[in-house]
Amino acid sequence: MGAEGAGGARALELEKAAGVPPLVRGSACGHVEAARLLGAAAALRESFGAPLPPAERGDVDRVTTTAKAALGPATFATEYAQGAATQRTGALHNLLGQPPAGSLMAAGRAGGG
Numbered sequence: 001m002g003a004e005g006a007g008g009a010r011a012l013e014l015e016k017a018a019g020v021p022p023l024v025r026g027s028a029c030g031h032v033e034a035a036r037l038l039g040a041a042a043a044l045r046e047s048f049g050a051p052l053p054p055a056e057r058g059d060v061d062r063v064t065t066t067a068k069a070a071l072g073p074a075t076f077a078t079e080y081a082q083g084a085a086t087q088r089t090g091a092l093h094n095l096l097g098q099p100p101a102g103s104l105m106a107a108g109r110a111g112g113g
Contacts, residue, residue: 018060038064040083
């Protein structure tokens with residue numbers, strides 16, 4: 001798999017992960033995580049020149065619409081930009097490696113998952 005393929009695959013993982021916290025928890029924290037993951041995925045796609053596959057557009061749009069409605073456009077934009085910045089600065093591992101306290105990802109790690 002070439003760099004574009006690897007970048008696109010990683011972005012797809014982030015986009016799929018973005019749908020989990022709001023669906024499971026439905027809380028503002030879950031929507032913040034979603035916005036940040038979507039921003040990181042978009043920045044990753046941009047850096048590799050890997051466009052979003054048309055088959056995934058519906059899911060990404062659904063998660064985006066849900067998070068934007070829950071957070072409001074301004075907060076969504078801020079959190080999305082923060083996620084994009086973590087990818088651009090090479091700090092994506094911080095976004096994924098240190099999830100917010102009480103998040104689904106933190107709970108999974110605390111439980112050995």
